Amino acid sequence: MRPGEVHLGNDALIVMGIYLLIMLGLGWLGRVRMRENSFRDFYLGGSSLGLTVLFLTLFATQYSGNTLLGFAGRAYQEGGTYISSVTFMILVITTFMVYAPRLFRLSRRYGYITPADFVFHRYGSHALRICTVGLLCWGLANYILEQLVAMGHAVVAISDGRIPFMAGVILLVIVMLVYESLGGMRSVAWTDVVQGSLLLVGLACIFYLLLTYQGGLTAASAAIEAAEPAKLEVPGPEGLRTWASNLVLLGLGVAIYPHAIQRIFAARSLGVLRRSLALMAFMPLVTTLLAFLIGLVGLSRFPGLNNLESDRITIYVLTSLGESRVVHWMVIIVFSAVVAAIMSTADSALLSLGSMFTKDIYQVYLRRGASPGHYLLVGKLFGWGLMVVLVASAWLSVETQSSIWRLIRLKLEFMVQLSPAIMLGLFWRRLPAGPTLLGLTLGAVLTLIIWVGWILRWWDTNLPWGVSAGVWGLSLNYGVCLVGALLVREPVPTAAWRPALRTED
Amino acid sequence: MQRRWFLPLILLLLGVSVPWYLPEGFMGPRFHGLPIWMWVALLCSVLVAIVTAVMALACWDDDEFKND
Secondary structure, three states, rough: OOOOOOOHHHHHHHHHHHHHHHHHHHHHHHOOOOOOHHHHHHHHHOOOOOOHHHHHHHHHHHHHHHHHHHHHHHHHHHHHHHHHHHHHHHHHHHHHHHHHHHHHHHHHHHHHOOOHHHHHHHHOOOOHHHHHHHHHHHHHHHHHHHHHHHHHHHHHOOOOOOOOOHHHHHHHHHHHHHHHHHHHHHHHHHHHHHHHHHHHHHHHHHHHHHHHOOOOHHHHHHHHHHHHHHHHOOOHHHHHHHHHHHHHHHHHHHHHHHHHHHHHEEEEEEEHHHHHHHHHHHHHHOOHHHHHHHHHHHHOOOOOHHHHHHHHHHHHHHHOOOOOOOHHHHHHHHHHHHHHHHHHHHHHHEEEEEHHHHHHHHHHHHHHOOOOHHHHHHOOOOOOHHHHHHHHHHHHHOOOOOOOOHHHHHHHHHHHHHHHOOOOHOOOOOOOOHHHEEEEEHHHHHHHHHHHHHHHOOOOOOHHHOOOOOHHHHHHHHHHHHHHHHHHHOOOOOHHHHHHHHHHH | OOOOOOOHHHHHHHHHOOOOOOOOOOOOOOEEEEHHOOOHHHHHHHHHHHHHHHHHHHHHHHHHOOOO
């Protein structure tokens, strides 16, 4: 059977139309419920998110188009070793568990809106704040770009190719921008409730289909063993080092995403936050694990796909299932869930980008003392302008045949360099701004050198000794921070930070 | 401190999840189609999730946050 042989017909388009109208309705409702024109109300929903909303918005935001499309594609390429994706997505929540409680308390006391608010408060360094915003914006812009590419693939599949790639991207982006501009975080969180619920239902359908689909996993595994047995075998030493390196890179890097950190700030209380995180710890078992299994089933059914095609393996597997009426509707639900996962991640990332530009750059360095309404308008305009650039970039990335996985690696490897500034900075009082900034810079430069050298073919890998460039950079980064903190006699902590430490004692 | 066991236990589980102790090319017995080493990695992931959830629900010292 060739990919995409079974068509979903008009039913899928009708479901998608209803879904988009519900999103716009929730955006309007978020606008009606806005309490005031302030950063906290627009970007953090007034820090009033309860357990259900916080859990579903964390869930819908963390699991994206990349999880269902990119991760499945990676499992297709790597085979069994990509079971590590389940571990590192759980590890992300473990990392949150280590630093979120303290950051939550400080955010309540000092009114943080963005992660850079904490960084500036902690270190008192403008250079470090600008570097933090720069790295986070780079990572988020890349992340949104990856969601846009996934959006295009999903719409083409749902419409049986009747809606072209770019038209689908533009339609979904406009809907997303409208509901986000109407109510900010409140609208985004409420749409996340629908999107997260839809995703859970869709995942249940995938689980049923995978176990019953033409012999299930056992048949798929037998086919892989016959064609490509190496993909079911324990890897060699270099493969094992790459596995461990991925645990570090993704376990720490994904926990730095600013839109996830802002959900810590948006929680109604500590109790709500910790119960949400406890639930989130198990979510990779019903999301990432299923994406991994889709990749294996796809490998058994559609062998020989190249990197770009393998990013579409979820779509190929799902469109080859629609043999009965029930399965047909299940596949439509799953596709709607894929679109929901993509939109819920992209809208959160965009809101976060707007908040960082407005709060950390525009308000501080470009125009002080304007009204809250002015800043919120600037944030929305920035979001609309940025999306124009990113939609154009999505078109270019498809034209240049860039793989989704490559984009993720590029952003995480830079963003993870902020881990010492945020995580170490929260717990180690002696860490001063100078070595932190130097470590961050050297770590990012080393990562860049390894990548650029690989792209320019100065060397033949971006994984020296099997370890990712970002982890090499991070090792240097932590080393500079540790040695620097012992050598530099900088007055630490900063005057602004001292009251925070006193209240912790 | 009640959270002392947390990081060593997580690191131990992560260490076991990566099959460095098995020879290259090993597949072993299979269960529901997946080789045993994948089930070990999956089991370790489940245990990391359980430890994390227990940590979130039972070991966060709420007194630390009573002034919030």
